[in-house]
Amino acid sequence: EAAVTQSPRSKVAVTGGKVTLSCHQTNNHDYMYWYRQDTGHGLRLIHYSYVADSTEKGDIPDGYKASRPSQENFSLILELASLSQTAVYFCASSDALGGVNQDTQYFGPGTRLLVL
Amino acid sequence: GQQVQQSPASLVLQEGENAELQCNFSTSLNSMQWFYQRPGGSLVSLFYNPSGTKHSGRLTSTTVIKERRSSLHISSSQTTDSGTYLCALAPSMLSGSFNKLTFGAGTRLAVCP
Numbered sequence: 011e012a013a014v015t016q017s018p019r020s021k022v023a024v025t026g027g028k029v030t031l032s033c034h035q036t037n038n039h040d041y042m043y044w045y046r047q048d049t050g051h052g053l054r055l056i057h058y059s060y061v062a063d064s065t066e067k068g069d070i071p072d073g074y075k076a077s078r079p080s081q082e083n084f085s086l087i088l089e090l091a092s093l094s095q096t097a098v099y100f101c102a103s104s105d106a107l108g109g110v111n112q113d114t115q116y117f118g119p120g121t122r123l124l125v126l
Numbered sequence: 127g128q129q130v131q132q133s134p135a136s137l138v139l140q141e142g143e144n145a146e147l148q149c150n151f152s153t154s155l156n157s158m159q160w161f162y163q164r165p166g167g168s169l170v171s172l173f174y175n176p177s178g179t180k181h182s183g184r185l186t187s188t189t190v191i192k193e194r195r196s197s198l199h200i201s202s203s204q205t206t207d208s209g210t211y212l213c214a215l216a217p218s219m220l221s222g223s224f225n226k227l228t229f230g231a232g233t234r235l236a237v238c239p
Contacts, residue, residue, distance in 0.1 A: 045229075052130075052212055052229030053169075068226065100168065114159065115214075115227060117169040 013037060014118035016101050022124045029088040031121050033101030041104045042084040043068070043115065044076060046097040053100060059084055091125045098122050129153075130215050132230035139237045145200040147233045149213035156216045158189050158196045159227065163210040172198070172211075203237045210234050 014035045023029045035042065041060050045053040045068075055068030057076035065076040073095060075087040088095055101118040129152040139145055149158070157176040161169040173180050173187040175196065180187045184203075189196040200207055214227040 043227075050231070052132075052231045053214075053227075054229070055226055058226065069228075114171055114174045116171070117161075119168045 014101055014103050014116055016099075016118040016121050018121060019119065020122040020124075022126060023088075023091045024126055025092060027091050029091050029095075029123065029125075031086040031088075031099055031101075031123070033084045033086075033118055034082055035084075035101075035103040035116075036082065037103060037105075037116065038081070039103035039105050039116075040081070041115075042078065043102040043104075044074070044084070044086045045100045045102065046070070046095075047100060047120075048097050056086065056099075093125050096123060096125045130213060130228050130230040132211075132213055132233050134233060135231070136234040137236070139203045139235070141203060141205055141237055141239050143203050143237075145203055145235060147198040147200070147211050147213075147235075149196045149198075149215075149230055151194050151196075151215050153215075158187075159214045159216075160187055160196070160198050161212045161214065163212060163232070165209055167209075169212065200235075203235075205237045205239055208235055208237045 017032045043058040044056045047053045054070050056074050057065050057068050059065045059078040062078050062081050077085045099121045102115040104115045131150045133148045159174050160172040162172050163169050175187045175189045177189050177191050184201045186199040210232040212232045214229045
């Protein structure tokens with residue numbers, strides 16, 4: 011079973027402050043993703059990466075930066091946190107190639123972010 | 127952009143009843159995944175099913191590409207099945223968005239004893 015961990019698990023931030031959410035995977039997966047989930051909604055893709063030192067914009071990248079310093083680690087950065095960024099953030103990883111379960115994404119436990 | 131619609135939005139069952147959850151999509155399919163999300167928790171992959179029918183215990187997933195729909199059938203529901211069920215679509219490889227999932231809003235299921 012794939013293992014994806016996130017830290018912190020919850021955070022309270024002030025408007026205008028900087029927030030960094032961290033994700034770590036131990037599965038040797040190429041792809042990593044950051045999603046946000048708002049109450050009563052599905053997940054929306056913020057940023058993703060398919061190789062270390064490179065990141066790609068997802069569907070809702072505005073207000074977020076991402077960093078992939080190594081294959082195992084992927085961070086999401088909110089330079090100037092805003093009220094609208096209050097949400098639950100999920101990290102995921104997947105293997106780029108092969109097998110019946112190609113594209114299956116494995117999710118971390120989520121980080122609950124409250125911006126005040 | 128592509129659309130993924132899930133129905134019903136919510137569902138309440140008595141333990142032992144069956145449930146049929148639907149996912150409809152508007153564009154060409156590369157893969158379809160079904161996830162289970164515990165209340166306040168993370169997502170667990172239930173099925174990776176780009177076409178046809180797959181079974182896992184009391185769960186059955188059926189994807190019909192021509193009709194642009196996928197369903198998740200839960201038989202003999204249990205209270206532990208309560209939570210949110212999400213379908214997610216990855217677009218056709220031709221679109222160049224190979225690994226990007228688009229999620230539906232989910233179906234919230236409550237199973238009462």
